[in-house]
Amino acid sequence: MEHIISVLVENKFGVLARVAGLFSARGYNIESLSVAPTLDPTTSMITIVTAGDDPIIEQIMKQLNKVVEVLTVVDLTETDFLDRETALIKVHTKPEHRDEAIRIADIFRAKIVDSSPTTYTIEITGDVDKVEALINLLKPLGIRDLIRTGRIAIARETTRTTSPRREPALLKS
Amino acid sequence: MKKTGADIFVESLRHEGVKTVFGLPGGVVLKIFDVLCQQKDIELVLTRHEQGAAHMAEGYAKATGKAGVVLVTSGPGMTNIVTGLADAYMDSVPLVAFTGQVSTNLIGNDAFQEADNVGISRPCTKHNVLVKDVNELAQTIKEAFYIATSGRPGPVLVDIPKDVSTEKAEFKYPDQVNLRGYNPTISGNKHQIKQAAEEILKAKKAIIYVGGGAVFSDAADEIRELAEMAQIPVTMTLMGLGSFPGTHPLSLGMLGMHGGYWTNMAMHYSDLLIAVGARFDDRVTGKLSEFCPEARVIHIDIDPTSIKKTFHAHIPIVGDVKAVLRQMNVMLRSMDGNAAEVKAWRAPWLKQINEWKKAHPLTYKQDDKVIKPQFVIERLFELSKHNAIVATDVGQHQMFAAQYFKGTKPRTWLTSGGLGTMGFGFPAALGAQKAFPEKLVLCITSEGSFQMNLQELVTAVEHNLAVKIILLNNGFHGMVRQWQDLFYEGRYSASYLGKIPDFVKLAEAYGILGLRAVKPNEVEAVLKQGLKHKGPVLMDIHTDPFENCYPMIPAGGAHHEMMLEDPPELRHTKKGGAQKRKVDEGEGVLPA
Numbered sequence: 150m151e152h153i154i155s156v157l158v159e160n161k162f163g164v165l166a167r168v169a170g171l172f173s174a175r176g177y178n179i180e181s182l183s184v185a186p187t188l189d190p191t192t193s194m195i196t197i198v199t200a201g202d203d204p205i206i207e208q209i210m211k212q213l214n215k216v217v218e219v220l221t222v223v224d225l226t227e228t229d230f231l232d233r234e235t236a237l238i239k240v241h242t243k244p245e246h247r248d249e250a251i252r253i254a255d256i257f258r259a260k261i262v263d264s265s266p267t268t269y270t271i272e273i274t275g276d277v278d279k280v281e282a283l284i285n286l287l288k289p290l291g292i293r294d295l296i297r298t299g300r301i302a303i304a305r306e307t308t309r310t311t312s313p314r315r316e317p318a319l320l321k322s
Numbered sequence: 323m324k325k326t327g328a329d330i331f332v333e334s335l336r337h338e339g340v341k342t343v344f345g346l347p348g349g350v351v352l353k354i355f356d357v358l359c360q361q362k363d364i365e366l367v368l369t370r371h372e373q374g375a376a377h378m379a380e381g382y383a384k385a386t387g388k389a390g391v392v393l394v395t396s397g398p399g400m401t402n403i404v405t406g407l408a409d410a411y412m413d414s415v416p417l418v419a420f421t422g423q424v425s426t427n428l429i430g431n432d433a434f435q436e437a438d439n440v441g442i443s444r445p446c447t448k449h450n451v452l453v454k455d456v457n458e459l460a461q462t463i464k465e466a467f468y469i470a471t472s473g474r475p476g477p478v479l480v481d482i483p484k485d486v487s488t489e490k491a492e493f494k495y496p497d498q499v500n501l502r503g504y505n506p507t508i509s510g511n512k513h514q515i516k517q518a519a520e521e522i523l524k525a526k527k528a529i530i531y532v533g534g535g536a537v538f539s540d541a542a543d544e545i546r547e548l549a550e551m552a553q554i555p556v557t558m559t560l561m562g563l564g565s566f567p568g569t570h571p572l573s574l575g576m577l578g579m580h581g582g583y584w585t586n587m588a589m590h591y592s593d594l595l596i597a598v599g600a601r602f603d604d605r606v607t608g609k610l611s612e613f614c615p616e617a618r619v620i621h622i623d624i625d626p627t628s629i630k631k632t633f634h635a636h637i638p639i640v641g642d643v644k645a646v647l648r649q650m651n652v653m654l655r656s657m658d659g660n661a662a663e664v665k666a667w668r669a670p671w672l673k674q675i676n677e678w679k680k681a682h683p684l685t686y687k688q689d690d691k692v693i694k695p696q697f698v699i700e701r702l703f704e705l706s707k708h709n710a711i712v713a714t715d716v717g718q719h720q721m722f723a724a725q726y727f728k729g730t731k732p733r734t735w736l737t738s739g740g741l742g743t744m745g746f747g748f749p750a751a752l753g754a755q756k757a758f759p760e761k762l763v764l765c766i767t768s769e770g771s772f773q774m775n776l777q778e779l780v781t782a783v784e785h786n787l788a789v790k791i792i793l794l795n796n797g798f799h800g801m802v803r804q805w806q807d808l809f810y811e812g813r814y815s816a817s818y819l820g821k822i823p824d825f826v827k828l829a830e831a832y833g834i835l836g837l838r839a840v841k842p843n844e845v846e847a848v849l850k851q852g853l854k855h856k857g858p859v860l861m862d863i864h865t866d867p868f869e870n871c872y873p874m875i876p877a878g879g880a881h882h883e884m885m886l887e888d889p890p891e892l893r894h895t896k897k898g899g900a901q902k903r904k905v906d907e908g909e910g911v912l913p914a
């Protein structure tokens with residue numbers, strides 16, 4: 150099963166290499182990874198999308214926690230969360246396809262952020278399904294280039310009464 | 323007053339109580355070595371190879387419980403200690419390795435003797451840091467020692483660029499560490515411990531399975547108390563040996579691939595497994611799907627990642643094993659019935675184990691022509707009056723030593739368990755001897771392993787480290803040869819060591835005593851003379867090249883599927899073996 154793990158780390162030299170190296174050394178999978186500083190400039194947030202059965206995810210959480218510069222590890226999939234990804238998609242636009250490209254972008258509330266005589270570059274932000282749906286619709290036009298940020302995610306405030314927040318696996322042991 | 327980085331380095335080590343540093347100089351650490359030679363509190367042991375320094379520091383750390391300290395130069399100096407770091411990481415040995423680095427302005431330029439020390443060591447250290455500013459040096463060293471020795475111990479590497487060692491900063495050794503992401507759990511969860519205690523009282527066929535963690539946390543007394551109070555037998559992993567006396571009636575000795583028949587049978591049929599600072603390594607568990615099939619599992623470990631990594635745990639307890647066992651013993655004492663009752667409750671289980679032991683004890687066939695390695699270890703154990711620090715290398719001799727040298731105290735058994743590093747034993751013995759000059763330190767090794775770090779003979783001489791080297795010389799990489807006999811139809815690919823140096827002459831060349839035994843009736847005299855000798859000794863003992871180590875769980879086998887002796891077809895081929903050894907007294911070189 151897919152998990153989105155937020156890893157708050159000290160904003161220091163080599164920390165990302167340590168976290169990424171941990172995944173490769175133990176054969177864990179990284180589907181996407183994004184890193185940026187937080188409000189506190191001494192820390193960064195790494196968002197990792199990974200997959201594995203429960204024992205593997207438990208090990209990943211524990212192994213991440215073991216890294217000296219890692220401050221907190223949260224498996225967002227254990228909670229209620231929002232996730233977003235941004236993609237920039239450069240599509241070929243033959244004259245007869247230019248209207249079609251704009252129509253598709255409109256349906257997804259995507260923006261055309263650059264245009265050339267033969268291409269449009271479309272920016273889309275949304276959850277993964279939305280981004281992938283747009284990519285699939287644009288494919289027939291011909292995608293020249295595509296870049297995705299990887300997913301970022303944030304927990305929802307837990308004022309809601311549905312879906313009680315479960316204790317993270319790590320604390321159970 | 324401002325001090326140079328090199329002075330800060332030495333001052334910081336002094337504050338950490340470091341007495342000995344193992345290392346070798348080079349271009350970028352010259353300033354540090356220059357300061358070292360102008361003071362007397364910290365002694366440098368100059369090794370002849372950086373790998374030797376790393377293993378010596380490991381031996382020192384394993385024997386004392388304090389961090390071993392290594393100091394080497396950049397580039398090849400650092401890459402040469404990688405094996406030692408990896409070994410220390412696998413076996414949780416507290417090590418602080420200081421490596422020189424090219425000046426900060428040259429980093430990344432492929433400068434002379436530059437290597438990415440932090441990058442190379444990242445997967446084989448608990449933590450590592452490149453110090454970019456001399457103002458951070460003292461704090462970094464403080465944290466390095468704290469991280470190396472606390473929680474689950476391990477190696478920490480501190481990379482010091484040349485300019486950091488020469489630049490100046492105000493020196494004040496910090497009082498505390500500042501690590502917001504590092505805070506090992508010490509005491510265990512009370513609720514979990516209570517549950518565990520209840521299981522212990524309920525179980526009929528309980529067994530305590532002790533790993534290296536028990537040695538590091540000094541939990542020997544607590545384990546003994548638990549075992550005796552609850553009448554539960556204790557088995558130890560290779561790393562856990564010494565944490566419970568091997569001579570105690572409740573000791574089952576080592577378990578796993580070359581564990582006792584009774585030990586592995588007890589594991590297989592147990593109904594409660596109390597794992598103490600152990601990590602369910604594959605050499606211990608064998609086939610995981612058939613490992614302890616009926617047992618409830620209590621797993622106590624300071625490292626949460628060790629729990630449920632390879633095997634399930636019904637009651638996980640994260641914490642320092644000494645602290646947790648103390649809590650548990652207090653609880654048990656308040657819950658326990660009277661001693662006679664407990665004894666009666668456990669009696670059938672202990673009786674069953676005893677029957678297994680009687681049926682298949684550790685055994686070998688004594689021979690009057692060729693020396694059996696087990697015989698040497700047995701005699702050594704007796705002659706050393708059960709009172710020695712033993713370092714081993716890796717292979718058959720290591721397993722024989724684990725089986726027959728029944729260590730009685732923690733921190734007296736130094737071996738490379740996780741990484742299985744040949745070449746570990748001799749320098750590790752030197753490190754231990756350096757820490758305890760008055761104690762008897764033995765290095766049980768073999769011709770294969772010993773040749774991987776024999777350059778340190780001169781270090782032994784220079785520092786008068788009176789290590790007794792017992793070299794079981796069988797002319798083979800013995801464990802490889804055993805596997806080839808058992809699983810590769812006896813094709814000795816690269817396991818036969820055709821040319822072997824004359825170890826007695828080698829010893830003499832280094833100026834130490836060399837002795838040799840080639841016949842069983844010479845063993846006693848050689849061991850006695852060697853153990854009595856004041857300085858370092860190398861005892862070259864020619865052992866049966868075809869002796870195999872049993873019991874053995876073949877890789878991927880289950881605990882109850884042990885091989886107890888050579889299979890019949892093997893006994894046949896061995897008799898006519900083409901490379902049967904002709905012992906040539908005096909020469910000490912095994913003929914092809």
